[in-house]
Amino acid sequence: MQTQTLPRSIESKEPAPNQMKCLVKENLNVNGFSLKTDVPKPPLGFDEVRIRVLTTSVCGTDKNIYLSSTNEGIRKEMQRYAANKEDYNPIIVGHEFCGIVDEVGPGVTPDRWSSVPRQLLIEPGDYVTAEMHLSCGHCLQCHTGNAHICASVRVKGVHLDGCFAQWVCLPYKNVILLGKDGNTTEIPTRIGALLDAFGNAVHILQASDVRGKSVAILGAGPIGLMATCLAKAFGATRIYLTETTDVDRRCALGTTFGADECLNVSQGSHALYQSVHKHETRCNGVDVVLEVSGAASAYQDAFHVVRNGGIVILFGIPRGPLSHFDIAESVIWKGVTVQGIFGRRMFDTWETMLRLLRSDQFDIKSKLDKIVAQKHYRLDEHQEAFQDLAQSKEMKLIFTPNGPQD
Numbered sequence: 001m002q003t004q005t006l007p008r009s010i011e012s013k014e015p016a017p018n019q020m021k022c023l024v025k026e027n028l029n030v031n032g033f034s035l036k037t038d039v040p041k042p043p044l045g046f047d048e049v050r051i052r053v054l055t056t057s058v059c060g061t062d063k064n065i066y067l068s069s070t071n072e073g074i075r076k077e078m079q080r081y082a083a084n085k086e087d088y089n090p091i092i093v094g095h096e097f098c099g100i101v102d103e104v105g106p107g108v109t110p111d112r113w114s115s116v117p118r119q120l121l122i123e124p125g126d127y128v129t130a131e132m133h134l135s136c137g138h139c140l141q142c143h144t145g146n147a148h149i150c151a152s153v154r155v156k157g158v159h160l161d162g163c164f165a166q167w168v169c170l171p172y173k174n175v176i177l178l179g180k181d182g183n184t185t186e187i188p189t190r191i192g193a194l195l196d197a198f199g200n201a202v203h204i205l206q207a208s209d210v211r212g213k214s215v216a217i218l219g220a221g222p223i224g225l226m227a228t229c230l231a232k233a234f235g236a237t238r239i240y241l242t243e244t245t246d247v248d249r250r251c252a253l254g255t256t257f258g259a260d261e262c263l264n265v266s267q268g269s270h271a272l273y274q275s276v277h278k279h280e281t282r283c284n285g286v287d288v289v290l291e292v293s294g295a296a297s298a299y300q301d302a303f304h305v306v307r308n309g310g311i312v313i314l315f316g317i318p319r320g321p322l323s324h325f326d327i328a329e330s331v332i333w334k335g336v337t338v339q340g341i342f343g344r345r346m347f348d349t350w351e352t353m354l355r356l357l358r359s360d361q362f363d364i365k366s367k368l369d370k371i372v373a374q375k376h377y378r379l380d381e382h383q384e385a386f387q388d389l390a391q392s393k394e395m396k397l398i399f400t401p402n403g404p405q406d
C-alpha cells in the first residue's frame with residue numbers, strides 16, 4: 001500500500017457566525033488539547049469586556065496542562081473549585097494574550113465614568129491585555145492590597161475559560177489599556193502577548209532590591225531571561241545565570257541581556273559553586289537568588305549559593321514536594337529570607353511594566369522580542385507548537401487565533 005504524505009498542518013474549518021475556534025482541555029487524564037470550531041462566542045456580562053484575541057503566548061503552565069496526565073499538581077489545581085473533587089468541566093485554555101476590544105457590557109459605559117478623560121477609558125476598538133487572575137475582592141488579602149494572593153483566586157485558562165480562542169471576556173477592572181483606537185505601535189502584539197509573563201519577572205524583581213547586589217538567577221527560560229534584563233537594568237553588580245537545556249542559545253541570550261556568567265548545570269552544580277566561591281570573596285555567597293526553574297536540584301543550589309542573611313525568591317514550581325530539604329541548614333542557621341512569588345501585584349506590577357515598555361529604557365522591547373519564536377502558529381497547529389516546545393526548538397510561542405499579525 002502506498003502511504004500518502006499529509007500536509008504538515010491542515011487548516012481547520014471556519015466557525016459559523018457567533019461561534020469560535022478555540023483550544024479546549026477536555027480530559028485531565030489525557031495529554032493534549034482539542035481544537036473546537038463550534039464553541040459559542042462568549043456572552044458578555046454586565047461589567048465585562050469582550051476582546052478579539054490578536055496574539056496569545058504559551059507558558060510553562062500551559063505545557064503542564066497539555067501534559068496533565070503525568071502532572072498530578074496541575075490536575076488538582078484545575079479541579080480546585082469543582083463541587084466534587086473528582087469532577088472537571090472542560091475549559092478553554094490559555095492565559096497570556098493581547099487583543100482588540102470588541103464590545104463592552106452595559107456596566108462599562110463612558111457615561112458612568114464621565115469625569116474620566118477618554119484616553120483612560122476602555123472602549124470598543126482599543127488595544128488591550130488583561131490580568132487573568134480574578135480576585136474575589138472580599139478576602140483579607142484582597143482587602144489589604146494583596147489581591148495577587150487572593151484566597152479564592154480564579155485564573156482564566158486554568159479554572160475558567162481562557163484565551164487560546166478568538167474571543168475572551170473579562171471583568172472591566174482586569175483589562176489593561178495598551179493603545180487607544182487599536183494603536184499597536186508603542187507595544188507590538190508580539191510583546192503584548194507576553195505581558196503576563198513579563199509581569200511575573202517584574203514582580204520577582206519588585207520583591208528584592210538588587211541595586212549593588214550579586215544575583216544568581218536559576219533557570220534561563222523566558223522568565224529567567226526577562227529577570228536577567230531587569231536585574232541588570234535595576235543595578236545588580238554581578239549576575240550568575242544557570243540552565244540545563246538548550247544551553248547554548250539560552251546562554252547566548254543571557255549574556256546579551258546582562259548576565260556576567262552563564263553556567264551549564266545539566267551535569268551538576270560544581271561550576272556554579274566554584275564561580276560563586278571565586279567571585280564572592282567578601283561573603284560566603286550571593287546576596288539574592290531568584291529561582292525560576294522549578295527543577296528539584298535548583299532548590300539545593302539556591303540555598304547553597306545564597307550568603308548568610310541573603311534573600312531567596314522562589315517562583316519556579318517544583319513537580320512535587322521536595323525531599324531531603326534541610327530547613328535548619330538551608331534557612332535558619334544562615335538567616336535567609338525566603339519569599340514566594342505568584343502572579344503580578346494588582347496593579348502596581350502592571351504600572352511598572354507599562355512604564356518600562358513605554359520608556360523602552362535598557363532596550364527592553366527588543367530583548368523581549370528575541371525570546372519569542374519568529375514563526376506564529378495557528379490554533380490548528382497546536383500539536384506542532386507543543387512538540388516544538390517539548391523538543392526545545394523554541395522557548396516561547398505565539399498563537400494567532402484570528403489570523404496572522406505583525
Ligand SMILES: [Zn+2]
Pocket residue numbers: 059060061062095096196197
Ligand atoms: Zn503563564
Ligand SMILES: [Zn+2]
Pocket residue numbers: 135136137138139140141142147150151152153
Ligand atoms: Zn480575595
